[in-house]
Amino acid sequence: MKGLRETDFAYQAVYRYLTTLINESIGHGHLRLPSLRHLADRLNVSISTIQYAYSLLEKEGRVYSVAKSGYFAVPVSSTDLIQSGNDLLETVYVNARRPGMFVLSADEPALLQPLDSPLLLMERELLRQYPRQPLPTSQPFGELELRTALAARYTSSPVRCWHAEEVFIGADLRGVLEILIIVLGLNDATVVVESPCDWAILRLLQAACVRVIELPVLANGCLDFDRLKALLETESVRLVMVSSALNMPRGSLAPDDNRRAIAQLLGQHHSWVLENDCYGELCFEVGRLRFRDLLDPERLMVFSTFEKIIGPEAHYGYLLSKHFSADLQRHFLLRSFRLSPIRQKAIARLYGNGRIDQHLHVLRRLLKERKGQMTQLLQERLGDALQVVEPQGGATIWVRSLRQVNVRRVFQRLLAHEVVIAPGELFSLQGLHAQHLRLSHTLGSEHDLALALGFLGDALRLEAID
Structure with missing residues (x-):
């Protein structure tokens, strides 16, 4: 077939x-x-x-x-595309979900090698083991077996250890982060984030009236130590959010010495740190130093999702925190997430029997191969128009136009050819990255990538600013 x-x-x-x-x-x-x-x-x-x-x-x-x-x-009108408007993100979302579009903006690494079949098989086996078991309609903090599995996975030493009661699982990552914003009292507070930053996180912070200060990642992948030091000394920073390993969408890794210096600086200022671990398992080189290996666990919280490594069948988000447990429990109870106990047990078993690690080994290899093919094609076809940031992991490639261009108009031109890209301005609230794009390299064979890149090259040339 x-x-x-x-x-x-x-x-x-x-x-x-x-x-x-x-x-x-x-x-x-x-x-x-x-x-x-x-x-x-x-x-x-x-x-x-x-x-x-x-x-x-x-x-x-x-x-x-x-x-x-x-x-x-069911017929779908080809004239109802949203091709203009002030909300660029909405335009990307709507067009990316239309049938027949070539979604060069996607960031779905697990779709390259989904783990849905082993997950569903494990779920069926568990349904036979637990026939007609009376189960609660809601699990406010998540299935204990999965929380225990996550606590074990994040424990690296007797000092840096986690327990099930410090793990909170929600229906999706957005819901978990919304609770965290409330519990930490981030409304009108100041938060420092790496930039570029995931647009969903930026929108959540913006909706909560959080004052976001963006800390641009430097060209060599480092976080700007002097800039962060000045911010911590002059601003009332409530929280600093950092990537555990990969900065996405750049796909870059800060050198270990820079990571240590940043961790030491955060420790000196007793800053609360929120680690984004959504892509921590997707580094091509395993065993890289992560911020949680260096930071005081008493001032650290970690969030992530299963979706990036397992696929859409495991859309849950989760949070690890040693503090605020009473408030977190109360808000998770109020939210009353409805989570499938059997699905969560199945995910826990895949962690326990090593199936997740086997899957990650294959997924990282496939992602690296696709990255190599895509970067080579970009250099061959668009080497005179785009500078590629060589990704160290993940499913996307961050590129910068070598000429001054109107990227929004490039985006609109590509929509006319049924191609969707992610303009770099989506990854900032302060107008940064206006000359950048995020492109996916996990693409199906049903589309002609070379043709789409040809459209991109034409649009870049036509929208160059003299």
């Missing part, structure tokens, strides 16, 4: 096949899709497998059935 991975369930491959057919139908009205029997013969799977894939698409509103006529793709 075309596109079938060894770890797929058959219906998943059928689902992807049908999704491609539907995406190709945009602009062709009510396209009739293959019959159950015809598709079963074509793909060499059972009719029940085809039926299940169609039923999933029907629930999503992507297809509809007509008695005695079969299934049809």
Whole structure:
């Protein structure tokens, strides 16, 4: 079957096949899709497998059935794209979710090698082990087995150790960070963040009226020690947020000596530190020094998500904190996250049996290979237009235009060719990175990357500022 991975369930491959057919139908009205029997013969799977894939698409509103006529793709107008407006982020989001778009802005490393099949298999096994067990409708702090597994994974020594009661799991990372902002009283407080910074985090801080001071990452990947020192001495900084290892979207790693100097400076000022570990497992070189290896654990909090390494089937966010437990518990109770206990147990078992580590070994290798292919293509096709920051991990590449260009207009031009990029200004609240772009290198084979890069090169030349 075309596109079938060894770890797929058959219906998943059928689902992807049908999704491609539907995406190709945009602009062709009510396209009739293959019959159950015809598709079963074509793909060499059972009719029940085809039926299940169609039923999933029907629930999503992507297809509809007509008695005695079969299934049809739901037509999508090609004229309802949001191509202009003041909210650039909204425009990126809307267009990235449209069928048929080439999403060069994506940051989804796990989609290159998702762990959904082992996760779902483990879940099925656990459902047999725990038949009809009465389970609570809500788990305010997360499943104990998973919290214990995370505490063990983050423990590196008798001094730098964590316990299950210091781990909090929420339905998604956004919900966890919203609680943290409330508990820490960050409204109208001053927070220092690395820049560039994830746009979702910046928007959360902005919505909470947090005063954000951006600390730009230098060209060599270092954090500016003198700038941070001056900020800590002159500003009432409530919190400093740093990346555990990779700064994303740059994909760069601060040298160990710079990391030690920053950690020592933060320790001298007794600063609260929030470590972003969403990409900590995605460094190409394992065993790199992380901030939590250097900082006082009593002044440290860590947040992350499973989604970047497992995939969308594990969308939970989590937080590790040795303090504020009463307030955190109260707000997690008030939020009353509804989390699947069996799904959380399945994730915990994948950590416990070493399956996550095996998966990460393969995922890092694949990401590194794709990074090499993408950077080579960028240098060959756009070497005279873009400077590439060589990523040390992750699923994206940070590039800078060598000419002064209007990147927003570049973005708009590419939308006309059904290509979505992420302009660098999204990763700052203070107008930084206006000449930068984030590009994905984990792209499916259904799109022509060379053609998309050709469109990008044309747009960069046309929008150059004299």
